[in-house]
Amino acid sequence: MDLLALADFNLVARHGGFGKAARASGRPKATLSRRVAELEESLELRLFERGGRLLKLTQEGRALFERTSALLTELDETARAIASGGHRPRGRLRISAPLLFSQTVMGRLAAGFILAFPEVQLEITTDDRAVDMVEEAYDLVIRVNPVADESLVGRAFLQDRLVVVASPSLALPEAGIAVPAVVRGAITEAESWEIARPEGPVRLAVKPVLSLSSFTMVRDAARRGVGAARLPLSLASADIAAGTLISWGEVKGFETALWALYPSRRLLNARVLAFLDYLKATFPKGTPEELAAYMGNDAARMTAR
Structure with a gap:
C-alpha cells in the first residue's frame, strides 16, 4: 500500500472533500483526487461515494479511515519528535x-x-x-x-459529591411534606432525594418547580429561594461557607468522578x-x-x- 496515497486519503476524509483538503494543505486538488483514485484501484475498493458536490465515505472507506488515521498521526508525531531532538510537548x-x-x-x-x-x-x-x-x-x-x-x-483525576442546598429563607420541611425543587434536566411530577443527616438518612419529598440546563443556573436559582437543589459539593462550598446557601445533607449514592x-x-x-x-x-x-x-x-x- 502506498503510504503517501493513504495519507492523502486521510486528509480528504478528515476535511470532508477534495477542495477543503486542498485548501487546508496547500496541495493541488487534482493531485489529491489522483492519489485517492490510485489507492482505490490498488485496494479494489470504492472509498468515497461521489455524487454532485457531496463526498461521503463508503463503509469500507470509513473503516480504513478509523483504523489508519491514528497510526498516521503517530508516525508524523514520531518523526517530528526525532527531528526536534526530543519529546518536548509541542504542536x-x-x-x-x-x-x-x-x-x-x-x-x-x-x-x-x-x-x-x-x-x-x-x-x-x-x-x-x-x-x-x-x-x-x-x-x-x-x-x-x-x-x-x-x-x-x-x-479519574477528581471526585465530587452531591449535596442538597437551599436558601436560608427555605426551611427543611417535616417528613412527608414536599419541598419545591430546582432541578437540572427534565421536570417530573414528584420525586424524592435521600440525604445523610446527623440523625440518620432522611428521604426528602420534592416537587420540581423549575428546570435548568446547567448547575450554575440551578445554584443561582436556589440562592433566590425558589427551591432546594442538588449541587456538586465543589460548586456549593463557597455559598455554604458564606451562608448564602444552607446544606441540608449529602445525597446518598451520587458520587461523581471526572475522567481524562x-x-x-x-x-x-x-x-x-x-x-x-x-x-x-x-x-x-x-x-x-x-x-x-x-x-x-x-x-x-x-x-x-
Missing part, C-alpha cells in the same frame, strides 16, 4: 470538556498549562455529549462518570502526557474540597454579586 492539543468543568476551572487550568508548555497550541471545546475522538480528531476528552468503552482508557480519556490503541504523545501530569499536579488529592479551593477566587466573587 496542537485538542480537548473536549464538560460544561460545568469548563465554566469553573478550564480557563485558568488551560492558561497555566500553556504558560508551562508554550510550544503547545491548546484547543478546548465544551460539550456534554460523548464525542467520537477518532472521527472528531480529539487527543483527550474529560467526562463525568463515563460509560464503559473498550476503545478508551484513562484515569484517550483512545486505547493510540500511543500517548508528549502533549497528552504533559496535560495528564499537569492535571495530577493541580489536583494531587482529587477531592471535592481541593476542587472547591481551586475554584475559590472565582466562586467567592460570584457569591458576592
Whole structure:
C-alpha cells in the first residue's frame, strides 16, 4: 500500500472533500483526487461515494479511515519528535470538556498549562455529549462518570459529591411534606432525594418547580429561594461557607468522578502526557474540597454579586 496515497486519503476524509483538503494543505486538488483514485484501484475498493458536490465515505472507506488515521498521526508525531531532538510537548492539543468543568476551572487550568508548555497550541471545546475522538480528531476528552468503552482508557483525576442546598429563607420541611425543587434536566411530577443527616438518612419529598440546563443556573436559582437543589459539593462550598446557601445533607449514592480519556490503541504523545501530569499536579488529592479551593477566587466573587 502506498503510504503517501493513504495519507492523502486521510486528509480528504478528515476535511470532508477534495477542495477543503486542498485548501487546508496547500496541495493541488487534482493531485489529491489522483492519489485517492490510485489507492482505490490498488485496494479494489470504492472509498468515497461521489455524487454532485457531496463526498461521503463508503463503509469500507470509513473503516480504513478509523483504523489508519491514528497510526498516521503517530508516525508524523514520531518523526517530528526525532527531528526536534526530543519529546518536548509541542504542536496542537485538542480537548473536549464538560460544561460545568469548563465554566469553573478550564480557563485558568488551560492558561497555566500553556504558560508551562508554550510550544503547545491548546484547543478546548465544551460539550456534554460523548464525542467520537477518532472521527472528531480529539487527543483527550474529560467526562463525568463515563460509560464503559473498550476503545478508551484513562484515569479519574477528581471526585465530587452531591449535596442538597437551599436558601436560608427555605426551611427543611417535616417528613412527608414536599419541598419545591430546582432541578437540572427534565421536570417530573414528584420525586424524592435521600440525604445523610446527623440523625440518620432522611428521604426528602420534592416537587420540581423549575428546570435548568446547567448547575450554575440551578445554584443561582436556589440562592433566590425558589427551591432546594442538588449541587456538586465543589460548586456549593463557597455559598455554604458564606451562608448564602444552607446544606441540608449529602445525597446518598451520587458520587461523581471526572475522567481524562484517550483512545486505547493510540500511543500517548508528549502533549497528552504533559496535560495528564499537569492535571495530577493541580489536583494531587482529587477531592471535592481541593476542587472547591481551586475554584475559590472565582466562586467567592460570584457569591458576592
